Amino acid sequence: MSEDKKQGDPIMQWVTFCLGDEKYGINVMQVQEVLRITEIAPVPGAPSYVLGIINLRGNVVTVIDTRNRFGLPSKDTDDASRVVIIETDRHIIGILVDSVAEVVEMRASEIETAPNVGNEESSKYIQGVTSRDNHLLILVDLNKFLSDDEKAELDMF
Amino acid sequence: MTQAKPPPSIVHQQLALDVYLQTLLDEVPEADEAVSVKPAIAVERLVVEEPIKLPDTVPVVTSSPKVSSKALVRNRQTKLVEPEIPAKLQALSIMPDWSQYEFQALFFKVDKLILATPLIELSRTIKIDRKPTKIPGQPSWFLGLLDEHDSRIGVLDTRQLIFGKSRGMQPDSEEYPFERILITQDKKWGLVCDEILSIGKVKPDGVRWRTARQKKPWLIGTVIDELTAIIDVKQLVPHRKNS
Numbered sequence: 547m548s549e550d551k552k553q554g555d556p557i558m559q560w561v562t563f564c565l566g567d568e569k570y571g572i573n574v575m576q577v578q579e580v581l582r583i584t585e586i587a588p589v590p591g592a593p594s595y596v597l598g599i600i601n602l603r604g605n606v607v608t609v610i611d612t613r614n615r616f617g618l619p620s621k622d623t624d625d626a627s628r629v630v631i632i633e634t635d636r637h638i639i640g641i642l643v644d645s646v647a648e649v650v651e652m653r654a655s656e657i658e659t660a661p662n663v664g665n666e667e668s669s670k671y672i673q674g675v676t677s678r679d680n681h682l683l684i685l686v687d688l689n690k691f692l693s694d695d696e697k698a699e700l701d702m703f
Numbered sequence: 704m705t706q707a708k709p710p711p712s713i714v715h716q717q718l719a720l721d722v723y724l725q726t727l728l729d730e731v732p733e734a735d736e737a738v739s740v741k742p743a744i745a746v747e748r749l750v751v752e753e754p755i756k757l758p759d760t761v762p763v764v765t766s767s768p769k770v771s772s773k774a775l776v777r778n779r780q781t782k783l784v785e786p787e788i789p790a791k792l793q794a795l796s797i798m799p800d801w802s803q804y805e806f807q808a809l810f811f812k813v814d815k816l817i818l819a820t821p822l823i824e825l826s827r828t829i830k831i832d833r834k835p836t837k838i839p840g841q842p843s844w845f846l847g848l849l850d851e852h853d854s855r856i857g858v859l860d861t862r863q864l865i866f867g868k869s870r871g872m873q874p875d876s877e878e879y880p881f882e883r884i885l886i887t888q889d890k891k892w893g894l895v896c897d898e899i900l901s902i903g904k905v906k907p908d909g910v911r912w913r914t915a916r917q918k919k920p921w922l923i924g925t926v927i928d929e930l931t932a933i934i935d936v937k938q939l940v941p942h943r944k945n946s
């Protein structure tokens with residue numbers, strides 16, 4: 547590939563995690579840290595996709611039930627469960643995942659748009675898909691993972 | 704041949720009109736009964752004059768339709784406009800091309816129901832041993848994506864698309880044990896099915912076509928002998944909003 551083409555087709559790094567049988571990727575630049583599962587304090591009256599809050603070195607961080615958000619059946623946490631602390635639009639939140647897999651590199655040109663047959667709102671956070679080791683990797687746009695209203699609501703916890 | 708009875712004394716306008724119409728219907732010249740083929744075309748032209756009232760079944764005609772003498776008279780009284788296209792083709796204009804000729808159909812089974820679809824709308828069928836990758840936020844009838852050769856196929860739950868969510872969504876829906884997928888011609892979509900049965904030839908006149916398909920546009924007709932529903936796959940699959 548020529549130098550010009552490389553510049554127009556940047557390499558991006560993605561942290562991959564698993565939920566059920568599927569593997570997802572999120573932009574490594576938005577991942578602050580990955581935590582083992584700790585006690586998550588439930589918040590009364592919180593939406594169903596909010597698991598609760600954790601104390602992260604003196605800061606209160608809301609943890610999102612990613613399975614609930616993705617419409618997957620709930621599952622008890624185990625030793626592989628992780629809370630991935632991410633930053634999205636100046637909001638720090640945690641997302642609970644079944645396990646964290648690896649960091650992969652890929653060019654922007656490798657990402658294909660996923661077909662959207664539902665309403666725009668329900669899958670707006672799906673950035674695209676790409677093939678990886680004979681599996682499809684679903685790439686999540688964390689900036690669209692929560693709506694502005696939802697982010698504002700999380701600040702209230 | 705019945706002759707028009709002499710009208711009673713006409714008082715009311717409506718009565719006069721009724722008598723006039725009755726006279727038109729009853730007075731048939733003897734010579735017209737010998738006419739057989741040409742008036743048959745006139746009948747079809749009559750359909751063109753009223754395009755809104757499409758027949759329930761597509762007039763796939765292999766021989767001249769039988770026309771009663773009364774119909775012939777009615778046609779003679781109607782001022783017909785010479786159509787540029789034969790009426791038969793006009794009526795078929797909303798039907799896909801393949802429905803106008805004998806076509807090969809694939810017969811398959813979905814939830815104990817035997818269905819057929821023209822082979823021309825499919826590219827291939829595949830047997831799979833892995834689950835499609837589920838994409839979050841999509842309807843339950845979208846089972847996920849599957850990489851197959853050079854194609855990325857959106858796999859669709861045919862049960863839900865055909866029977867609707869209430870019947871299609873069974874408790875075991877998450878683990879729907881499908882093995883076969885019919886891949887559409889454009890290789891973008893796959894329709895899961897329980898079993899592929901056979902390939903057979905279907906003649907247009909052996910099908911009861913649905914020309915008015917505001918509801919269930921994918922149900923294009925029924926093979927009369929087998930009472931098998933014919934599915935128009937292009938109408939069954941969604942239109943991708945992107946890609």
